[in-house]
Amino acid sequence: MSDSNKKILILGVGNILYTDEGFGVRIAEELDQKYQFSPNVDVLDGGTLGTRLIGPIMESDYLIIVDIVLNEGNPGDIFRLLGQDLEKACAFKNSMHQTDLLDTLAQCSLMGQVPDDVILYGIEPVNYKDMSAALSPELEAKMPEMMDIVLKEVEKAGGSYTLRSATNPATEKIYVPRDSSRNT
Template sequence: MKKTALLGFGNPVRSDDSVGCYVIEQLQRRLPANPDLIILDMGTSAFEVLFQLQGNERILLVDGVINTGEPDGTLYHLPAAEVEAAIQDDPMVFLHSLKWDQALSYAKKILRDDYPEDVGVYLISITNTKLNLGMSPAVLAAAERLVGIIADRLGLAVQPAVAPAAAP
């Protein structure tokens, strides 16, 4: 297996926005240990992405995405090149408010030849970002599908889930 880092983003107290963290938590619990695999809950930080990319051959990011116009739970897989191409080069960006997509763009410039060739982004469409623990049923179902998709992509067997209750 390629040396891989899995990075999940989200806010665990903002309902469906916790989806990236949930997927990462499930992968941490349900995938077998592997010395070539790092699984990190990045929370709402993004600048740290720069430090996780170096030394890995493959990076997979997971997050929720709002305002897609698609139903909650719609799953997207984007190659990093598509995300990086959408970023405006802003030399005045405040690093403490840097988002992971911006971090990818800057990392490519900073790391140059050390930037991983295999970078992918998985997004799940969400609308509920209210203060609440737990996710809506559609987003939770998509998160569980994504756990399986990522495990398959890595060629690893995933253990069965014990899913939390969905938010009302």
Template structure:
């Protein structure tokens, strides 16, 4: 598989998932926190992939190395982390999908393989969710706690790949954020309404009467 020289050194870090469904936001929260804590060399890009699916293809094809954070249903204890590498990642993500974004992202990885533009190194750091059926909810404590180990693993990998992570010395400006500042974790949790006045299982406008 060819790896053009102009992308060999490019490192892409992707957080994927849906913030609005509790633990499914794990990957996005990881990328958000990583950016708040660290700065990296110019050849490193951090991306809030959200639920974009096939729209992420260019980022994958242009990456020499790809690190992915995501919530994955392994059938294990909530908060358990599992690492999957290289060509096993697309096959693994297709084994037990828990959301549409994983279907789309598996197709992105398979397309990168078929076009021979697959990164030379890929690492998926996945976390077993505890709760997904909580619309407007946030990460459960066990999953939020697992973020620390996931980030430590991610930073160690990025250091080995030559990303040159260093502690962020200046606060991150709102316009620099990889995600939506309005959905930043502390703001999201601080401003959400209590369960007594907000539907937590979906959009109640579409529930049958």
């Protein structure tokens, strides 16, 4: 299969109501709002859907997950995780969705349809316990860097993108906007 035929899924996961826990979802929202992707690329706010993500995951050839991870780094450190490292980083119990994501990937594997490539771009959180629709200032500042990293991964996988404009505006509405006023 040529790279341009690969079905690429950008999956942002997390809970936007718990500060940095929503980082992956916020990245997916920003990517969808700012860029139009080639037909072989889908951007999905996976929230805390867990096993409901089996269908979209099984339909993809190249899965790019964005989430927070506890990986013994400093707050704001970004990690590219594959295989066993991905499993270790996703296994922490303080998250509302991490173990669901591992279970979902395991179920896809049992059904024989796991993407050829699964990459997790994780960021070490500052705060994932307090209720707030705002990201911590440290993670808010890391959003452009993470978006650039994900866009490069999309290109590497055979996808493309263009900046949105008045002629190709975003069609999705963000229902719980980030409270960035808290970060000033």
